[in-house]
Amino acid sequence: MPLIAVLAGDGIGPEVTAEARRVLEALGLDLSFEEAPVGGAGYLATGRPLPPETLALAKRSDAVLFGAVGDPRFEALERRLRPEAALLGLRRELGLFANIRPASIFPGLEDASPLRPEIVRNLDIVIVRELTGDVYFGEKGRRETHEGLRQGYDWMSYDEREVERIAIVGFEMAKRRKRKLCSVDKANVLETSQLWRDVVNGLAGDYPEVELTHMYVDNAAMQLVRNPTQFDVIVTGNLFGDILSDQASMCAGSIGMLPSASLNAWTGTVGMYEPIHGSAPDIAGQGKANPCAAVLSAAMLLRHSLSDEASAQRVEKAVAGALAAGFRTADLGGSHTTSEMGDAILKALA
Incomplete structure (x- = not known):
């Protein structure tokens, strides 16, 4: 059973990662999920942005579903303790070039x-x-x-x-x-x-x-x-x-x-999959975040780490279907919430 490490992180990371996980679970694949703190959440939990337990989970997983890191509360810390150090550490330790x-x-x-x-x-x-x-x-x-x-x-x-x-x-x-x-x-x-x-x-x-x-x-x-x-x-x-x-x-x-x-390689790779938008702490917890990038990152996880092209295409078509049905979060000029966009993707997937 493939193990997916879920490192949701900071800001809107937990919100969008939750929607991506819902989509992966809805596919009916034999996947297991394990969560761990990272970034600012990791620092609050352990005093380190990349706790040893989180790194160990990432190393033994088949793929990492990553949210986002970054929190202005920690900007005064020395660089190695800031949330962003976790991202650089994961790239280095997993060889993600x-x-x-x-x-x-x-x-x-x-x-x-x-x-x-x-x-x-x-x-x-x-x-x-x-x-x-x-x-x-x-x-x-x-x-x-x-x-x-x-x-x-x-x-x-x-x-x-x-x-x-x-x-x-x-x-x-x-x-x-x-x-x-x-x-x-x-x-x-x-x-x-x-x-x-x-x-x-x-x-x-x-x-x-x-x-x-x-x-x-x-x-x-x-x-x-x-x-x-x-x-x-x-x-x-x-x-x-x-x-x-x-x-x-x-x-x-x-x-x-x-x-x-x-x-970390072109074929047969371990990978980390994340939206590129960052933690956006100014809208965290408000249901305004667009989960599409996180869901599409999950599709890339299926394609590159699990070699499941058919499921990857199903997810991508579901995102297209939700958009075609008129669902838009605020960044796209709409008013649908994060979870409403997730629901629409799940409906299109079904």
Whole structure:
């Protein structure tokens, strides 16, 4: 019986994760669930954002269903004790180097995008973000300059193996879709990006069916607004991917619609599945959160960790069915609550 670790976290995390779990349970699959605190909830329970018991559960599970972490009450703590440290710790300890973030427009949501409907119609892209390197995990600190000024520093670095494994995920994803891969970097300025580009180019010969292009990150940001449907799969580093995937979410109408999967391999993977929207503490407990991204993350869990494509498609079609029936949370311009949207997805699933 596959074990799903449920780490709901902070803010709206418990609300949206509860709806995703309801959908998974409604499928009638032989799954077991076990909950544990993480983030601010973990700190309140144990004094650590990633309690040892939570990490142990994640390591022995078949997949992790994750909510969100972040709480302004803990911003004064040292960085290693803040809720966000739990997320970085899970990525590091589970080896989750590949973040898959699809951004597509559901029929009927074209008007929810800040871009004109004709620009986002048929939007269907995937951003493959490297997740365990770059400035997020590089050496960082504070020091004093010769002039006595305070200075902060963060090292951006990648070795060729780190680039190669995320590039393979990008190529494999593109091979199964429209066979177009755009590698995003800043090779005209950064030596790290030049190595990135060299390694990606070196792999291109192994994927002759995939059309490889390169784009600087500033141009990629502009093109996501100008003509997002030109892209199929984008592969990029941790920092650039963090920014571009949030931008892509607004092309799709709302950050509340975008799921993600964090994987430790292309096939046969353990994964962590989470909506990209964050904890949104300002609306926590009010029933305003959109659960669609969490539910769609559960669909990715079925697809990537449990190899159940049929059930994944059932869930995705149920979300589309609820939206087609007119259900909208506040972020989509509607007034339905979190649980009402969940009920609508369950009805469409049935």
